[in-house]
Structure formats: C-alpha cells, structure tokens
Amino acid sequence: MLFRKLLRTAWSYKAQFISMIIMMTLGIGIFLGFNMEWKTIEYDVGNFFEETKYADYRLYSETGFAKDELEAIASIDGVDAATRYLSVNLELKGDSKKALALDVSENYTVSTITLMEGAEYDETSDGIWLSDKFAKLNGISLGDTLTLEFQGMEIDGEVVGLIKAGEHMICLADSNQVMPDFNTFGYAYISPAKLNAILREKALNTIADELQKAGVPADMVREQAEAMLTDEVMREATDKAFPQINLRSDLEKTELEDAIKEKLGKTLMVVAKEDHTVYKEAMGEATEGKAMGSILPVLFLAIAILTMVTTMHRIATKEKTQIGVLKALGFKNRTVLLHYSLYGLFIGIAGAVLGGVLGYFVCKAVMSENGMMGTYFDMPDWSAATPAFCYPVIAGTVILLALISFLSVRSQLRGTAADALRPYTPKKMKKSFLEKLPLFGKMSFATKWNVRDLMRHKSRFAMTLVGIIGCMILLVGGLGMRDTMAGFLDLLDNGVSHYATKVNLVENTEYENAKQLIADLDGDWESFSGISFGGDTVTLDIVHNDKGRFSVIDENNHEIALRDDGVYLCLRLADRAKIGDSIAFSPYGGEETYRVKVVGYNRSIMTENVTMTDKYADALGIDYSISAIYTDQDSGEIPSSELISGKQDKQQLMDSFSSFVEIMDGMVFILIIAAVVLGIVVLYNLGVMSYVERSRELATLKVLGFRSKKIGQLLISQNIWLTVVGVLLGLPAGLGTLYWMLTALAGEYEMKLMLGPLTYSVSILLTFGVSLLVGWMVARKNKKIDMVEALKNAE
C-alpha cells in the first residue's frame, strides 16, 4: 500500500520528479559519455597501435641511414625492434589534387599494417597496399593499377590489398592540415623489394642521362648504365632513401639519445611517439575527453544534486503532515524513512539507467566510424569502453540521492507523532543587510517582496543563479568556440596566407638548387627544421617573405615587419624568455649551439617554433635547406620538377577544415541544446517550487484585489532580476571557461578569443528567453490559483 502511495505522491510532484530525473540523466549521461569517449580512444587506439606495431621512437637524418647504422641502433640494449622507414608524399598521376603518403617499412617489424581486404603483406611483392578509405572514396578496387609521380619518374603497381595503418591513423599530408581528407590524401605501402626496383630504375635513369649527355649512342646507353650501376651505387641510393628509423623500445628518450650518440658518435633528432603527430593528436583527443568529462558533467551533476537537496527538502516539508499521519498510525520511523528514501533511490536509479543509455549514445556519437571521430581517426575497430571509476561514481550518486531523501525526511520525523503532525513552520523572516541600505526603503512593494523572498529561500535563490550561470557558460562557451574557430580560419585564410599554392620541396634542397625555381614561381619561401631548445624539440622557422606571400603575425594578429637581428618566439614558448633575453638552441644532426636574442613574440598557427629571417640565419651561419615555396601560381600551372615533393593549394587546405568545422558545429549545437535544457529544467523546477511556496501569498494578493497579470509580473520580475545577475556573473564565467577550454582542448594552436557581438547577443537573449519562457509558464499557473483553497489552512 505504501508503494502505491509512493507512486501517487511522486505523480503529484511530477514536475519536480521529471526535472530531477532529466538532470540526473543529463549529468550521468554526459559524465559517462565523455569518460567513455576518452577511455575508448585509449583502448581502441592502443589496440590498433599494438596491432600495427606503432613506433615508440622515430630517428631522423637528412642524409639517410646506412644499414650498419640501423644494425648499430638495433643492437642497443632495450631496443626491441628497429626498421629503416620511408614515408614520402606523392601525387597521383593525372590528378595533381590527389596525393598519397607512400611508406616502406624495410624490416616490417615496426610500423606495420592491418589488412582489411586482399593479399597479405609480402616483402617481395610488386603490388601496392592502399588505404581502404582512400580507395573507397576514389573508386579504386583491388586489381586496379595506381600510378604515382616520384621526383620526375612514374611508379606504378597493382593494388593488391586494402589496409589501415597505425602510422597514418590520423592521415594528414603535413602540419598545415588539420583534418584528414581521404578524398584528396591517403596512404599506401609497398615492399622494400619494390622500393629497391624503383630506386634501381631511378639510378639507371640518372646514369643514362649522364651517358646521353656524354654522347653515348642511344642503343648503348641502357646496357652501359646497367654495367655502371654497381652495388655500391645502389647501396648509397638506398641509404639516402631512408631518412628515418622507426623503433620500438621502453627506454627513456634521454637514455636512447645517449646510447645512439655512443653507438654512432653523433646526435640524431629523436622524436618520441608522444611528439609524433598521430599519437600526440590521438592522446590529445583523449585528454580533451578527460577535460570534457570532468567539467561539463560535474556542472550538471552538481546542479542535479543541489536541485535534489532543495527539492527533497521542500517535498519533505510539504509531506510533513503525511509523515505525521503515518507515524500516528503506528508506522515505525524506520519504515517511514525507508519509504521516503525510495524517492531519491528511484530518481537515482532512473537517472542512472537513462544516463547509461544516454552516455553510450554520447560516446558512440563521438567514437564510432560514423561519429565525429570517424572523420578523424582511421582504424578498424570501434568499441565502447568504460573507465572503472565510473561505476562507483554512479553508484555513489544513486546512494547520495537516497541519502538526501533520508536526511530531508529524518529532520521532519524528530519528536512525537503530534509534533510531526503539525504543519511545517517556515523560517521566521529576518531583516537582511540589504534592508539597511537607504535605497531599500524607496523600492517598490514588488521589489521588496522579491528581495525578501530570495533572502528567505537562499538555497532556491542560489540554485536558480547556478542554473542561469550554467546556461550562460554553455552558450558563451559553445558559440564563442565557434566564433574563435571562424576567426582562426579567417586569420589563416586572409591574415597569414596570401599565396595560391604552397610547393613543398624534397628534403635537403639547398638554396642554390632552389634559386631558379623560386624565381620561376616568383615566390617567398620558408625552411623548417628540428632544433633542440631547452630540452624540447621545436621547429626552427627561417622565413623569406619579401613578396608578402605569407605573414608572420603578433599576438594581436597584426603583421610583424621582421627584424634581422634576433628571433621571435611563438606565444606557447613566450614563458621561456623575455624580449631582450638571449636563448640557445642546437639544430639536430650537428654539434653547433647558437645563442640569439629574442626580439619579439609571434602567433604561430600550427607548430611550436622559433622564427628568424633568412638574413639573420645567414649572418649566424646556420646551414638550412628550403622546405616550401609560396607562390601566386595555381598548382596545375606549376610544372613538375625533381625538387618538388608535393603541391597544396590554399583552397584545398581551407577545405580540409570543413569537416573540423562540422564537428565544431555539432558540438556547439549539443552545447546550445544542453544550455536550453539545463536552463528550462532547473528554472522550471525551482520556479514551480517558488510558486507552490508562495501560493498562499499569491492567493492573498488576489483576494486583496491584485489582478492576475500584476501578480504574474511580480513573479516574472523576480526571474528577470535573477537572470540579470546570472548573466552578469555568467558572462565572465563563460569567457573564463572558454579560455580554459581553448588552452585545454586546443592547446596545439595559438588561438585568440574572438567573440562577435552576435555571440554575446544570442547568449544573453537566449538566456533571457529561457528565463522569461519559464517565468511565463510558471506565472500562467497563477490564473488558476484557487483562492478559497489556498487560504483555508493556517500557515
């Protein structure tokens, strides 16, 4: 029978119960969803990396690695496996807009592939193993022939397998690209035997060219060239072809660096997997998930629990007479406590079950092949993993809710049955500090009434404010993030890049060799290389931008006229040195250390770098090669050259952001929905509670002759005042949260908060809209207030 009472009582408080279940569902759902997301990333990505033997370290040498160097490195204690590795971007023949990263793992013990369809990897095969996503989007099937352009020659082969690879799980052409676009860029693996054949062909061509120039008859050229191609020549060509060694090892980076120096007698650029784009970005996503899993759900859960405290207290006080009746009838305190604790337990269990379902879908919306991460990660298996700590947290929340009910009712059960039968007496009204202000006396009756009501019900007041502030935080955070991203892209498109095409050059292209190409393209150029700066690997960016094809900008996004007497640190490195200080750095592959003066800070769009002009680099005597030329010419008009490793037109780069922007829009949409739901649920619940608590006063006003409209205005004016305060507090809180989110979630870019007037207006108007809508919904009830009923009993 008591259970029937439980259900009916719950029904009579349906607004409160439903809103609390919604809040719990949202709290637990978002908590679980984001935590499952990062756990699933770690789990799935970890498995995939293990399956494809993702390298722990990558060693780079601009001059390539000889076989004995590989053997020396493989013999280091603690190195489990090592391979010479090549990854080079090549264009598809006949379509300059499509390119592939062509990879070779010489030993196939590190950095391997997962076969999705077709033939198993074979180190002697002549075939090509192609990214299944690239194949699908470009209509390529097993058995088709692919032709690639490689430094002036053609490579072709049959597609024998469709694959996925850990090394390319986030498939980006270079550091300028933010989101993979399998339409235009994919990856492929070939066997070392096929690479060898290509290199042999290339070497023969080179020798043949020289023989032709020397006047050897055409029919003799090939034969003579083959005779001249000694093992020594081939070995040199192969060594040069492998600028990278990938290895698996549990050694610390410094231990490995020391061991390499000891074995090879020189310093190499060692990049740990933590600094390799794919691993870094994947773990960055997991970290972002952790951050999202800590702030948003905590906000929702905290609001849900606080709302529960307030609501259960109100329900318990309203049920006081009922509690007294049960006690008077002879029910033991224990039974009554259990009965009322079930309310909290019921809400908790319902919230946990629905939240579990929501959490699963939130996780899947992000982490699945068709979800948000599906466009970012390219891996074979997508599961759903839950961090172990989530279970006790959810169980604890459910128990906490039951405990809140228990404690709320226990306070009403104190004393005799007669005590319990007496209706709840609200706290006596006391004068607040506000009333001591001279202004207070001059306020209207409505204002005084509302101020005192808030002072009398501080927890309800605080909860309403938290709801409005939460709503503002989500709106400013969501819309602000979008604005900032749009501003960032605009900056990239119009503020920094003034070129039509970026031409990437093959490694080790000296200025002397590129001079003619630079002149032909009428371009500016840049050189990127790895340097060791304060123990970290950062990029040394040497720029020549006399023609204004690209700009270096300061923290206010204004172009810097670069000085030739010092370096610029990007903003992420700004805490390393003040302007005027001198810093030291060492390029990898050499022994020199350069000491330079910091003359300014710049906003670096992508990489963490130290920037200087070519004049300053020449003055310092730094040995550098040209990495890229920026030109006004369209990519299709640029003739192919041995020096060119790839071309990227600006529009293509900007298009690659479109899916990133889509993900962002999706998240912003979720945040706006969450804000509106949060606002409506919290405000409506508290509004109804406030209305019920004041129903006697409202009935009195009505009896005295106040019109319903005027009483409605009285109720809404409280909402408006609370919203004004909430918005004033929520705006800086939202900006603070946005700033935190940008540093925590997008720390790899130097973004500047850029919020447009529309974001401010929409956030404020939407918050007011929600508040007024709820105020109106509550005020509407006032028309139906039964004056006779409301005034019947003593307070």
Place this chain on the structure above:
Amino acid sequence: MSIVQFENVSKIYTSGDHVLRALDRVSFTLDEGRFVVILGPSGAGKSTLLNLLGGLDSPSEGTITVCDKDISTLTDNELADYRASTVGFVFQFYNLIPTLTVYENVKLVSEISKDALGAKDMIGKVGLLDHLNNFPAELSGGEQQRISIARALCKNPKILLCDEPTGALDSETGVMVLKLLLEMAKDYGKTIVIVTHNQNIAKMADVVIRVKNGKIRSIEEQENPLSADEVEW
C-alpha cells in the same frame, strides 16, 4: 438602503455523478452600515456564501448585486477590481504576507485601491504603531489579526467580510479583536459581514442570518444587539 442583494443564488459542485448544492436558491438583502452575522454549523454553506459575496467565486445560478452592480457575471479582472474597491477581507488565519513588514502589509493595498486610507493612521487605530517594522511572524495572533483588520479597512471598502475572525484566538483576545472590528466599522461607516459558528458573536449583530444545508433557515433583525462587554463569553 440595500447594499447587497442575493436572488436565487446557488453554488453547485459536481464530482462525477455526485452533485453537491453548497448553496441552494438563496435570496436575501442587506442594508448599508449594518453588522450582519451569518451563523451555521460546519458545512452549512456560510463560507461559500461569503466567498460569493467577496468575489472569490462565482455562483452557478442566480444573481448577486452589490452596490447596484451585478457581480455574478464579472470576468476575472473585473472581479479583481471589485475586490480591490468594494470589499475588505479578514480571515481566520490572518493571511498577512510573511515577507512584508507590518507597515508594508497595510501599505500594500494602496497599490490597488484608489481611495486608500493612510497606512500609518490605520495601524495607529489598531494600536500597533510600535510594530511598524516588525514582520508578521514577530507578532502574536491577536496582533496579526489587528493588522489584518487595518489592512482590510485601509482599502476603504464598502463592506468588510470576516471569516471566523476570532477562530484562531483565545477568547480574551477574540473579544478585543471583535470590539476593535465593530468600533472601526462604526467609525468608518462600513457594513460588516461576519461568518461564524459562534452563537455569542451573533448576539452582537444587527442582523443574524442562519444557514443550514445550503439554505437560509432564518433572517433575524435584532432590535437591541449586545455590546461585546455585555456578552457572556
């Protein structure tokens, strides 16, 4: 001169098949300036009658005319205006606004009444000037009821409607409140209608209307009503 006219007024509540006639074809007339007591046991329909007269509820049948105006067909807003200008209420449980001080509770009605009297004057008349800045919870039951009377009269209504005004008070305080109520009504020339089941209060009335089972049993004019001091409580 009559101020209130009830003509065949009924109030019918239906719940499923069950029909309850809380008032059944009630007709009577009240003259201006009289002290009227509506007497009857619990459930007789006396509060329903008061609620209809006060514009808190509308009749199911019949016509109620107050100050020559038919109030039985008024809209919600017109009823609110009627309550603001024509009637003042005194309840058994005072119904003061707990978050407003004594002064503010009385002053409140000046926001809706065009002919409101001075709030401080009214509080002075009920002898509570010392408590102007107290909240209702800081006053005794008798003091709260006196404030409630001050508030009702501050609107300067034509009729004062009181629902068991002494019901929550001890007899001594009850007598004091009644005396005050009558004195003030006389001073300000108001018609008073008190609903009660207390026979003693009826002895003080000019007119006693007895109600039972939703019908008027009798309407009795008393030539020589007793004063509060003369009634044996």
